[in-house]
Amino acid sequence: MDIAIAVYPEYTSLDAMGPYQVLQHLPDATVSFVAAERGLLGDDNGALQIQIDRSFDETPSPDIIVVPGGTITRLIAHPGHPLVEWIRAVHPTTTWTTSVCTGSLVLGAAGLLDGLDATTHWSAYETLAGFGATPTEQRVVRQGKIMTAAGVSSGIDMALTLVGEIAGADVAEAIQLAIEYDPQPPFDSGSPTKARPEILELVQAISAEGEAALRARYAEQA
């Protein structure tokens, strides 16, 4: 089973690394990170640089794809972007096509979510709806062979759900135990409905600033 985690400059690391930790334990599976080009590729913080040894062109028929998110998805989720075109090309022959966080915007741009329920980071429901999807607040949404997950850390839940579908509950439970996934968050602020209003406003303000800075940077480069 060939599992390809599709990354791109400025993706959000945990979106990719959560599923990577879980899916690597699937029996008979090989996981790799793939991108438009070989070489070093940085995340949205920049401190994590990972080596890509396999390009999209070298990955024409993966069984499972995982598309992480990142603020940058708002800029790259359009036809013609290499990631979008690769997803469009490989999706017909995948057994599972999955996303974490705003990775679903990229699936949407590839035309995969029109008319389907899907989820994304809580800040991106409207953008997701723009691709014809019906955003839901569920943590993991399955529609046929497409599975979308909510923000960042939800990729762990999504990957365990996927393992259960592919290999059964025993294997998923074994992986959960191996990674001691018995979450005990010290605060209860993990969703917009649980967070205090002032915290929600703070995060919205910081996110808007971050997105504006990113857009300005890319406008300069263009």
Place this chain on the structure above:
Amino acid sequence: MDIAIAVYPEYTSLDAMGPYQVLQHLPDATVSFVAAERGLLGDDNGALQIQIDRSFDETPSPDIIVVPGGTITRLIAHPGHPLVEWIRAVHPTTTWTTSVCTGSLVLGAAGLLDGLDATTHWSAYETLAGFGATPTEQRVVRQGKIMTAAGVSSGIDMALTLVGEIAGADVAEAIQLAIEYDPQPPFDSGSPTKARPEILELVQAISAEGEAALRARYAEQA
């Protein structure tokens, strides 16, 4: 604030990547991955190769260190190993010295846990006790400026706890919301007390095989 995530060949990726995702959002903090040498460094799966731009020698006085775990810790947790010696050297001037999973065995080997409560992956309590620590089943254990966390995924809980201590609850809650850390595991098998007995036996058997294979491989290299 200089936060150093100390990695080494065959560490377990999520042990490092969970705290990395959380701690990078601490105000005025810079996070970097450090190791014995610059260059590419692989995790225990091998598919994740990260670029190290900062050696232990180049990191003499980090404010916070995070030490992830991995099966390999059973082989490297002894005086004289570069990671152990670096921890011993920098710990006196850190503000926080932390570990995830069997990273605590390395703290133990550096002499930091003698007489203290600490935690680790559930499979390593006895080994941890060998360093003079009192193993506890808590997810996150704080003793002064030392914070140890349980297996793999617990680094997220540990890092949020740490952010709360350093920057206050508002900042920790904002980060939790930003990464939508509202865990909803699809199974309830994340600890030895919750997992079914046959799942626990399965994981113990697979872990023992993995450790034996690792020991054999290193014996060949030696």
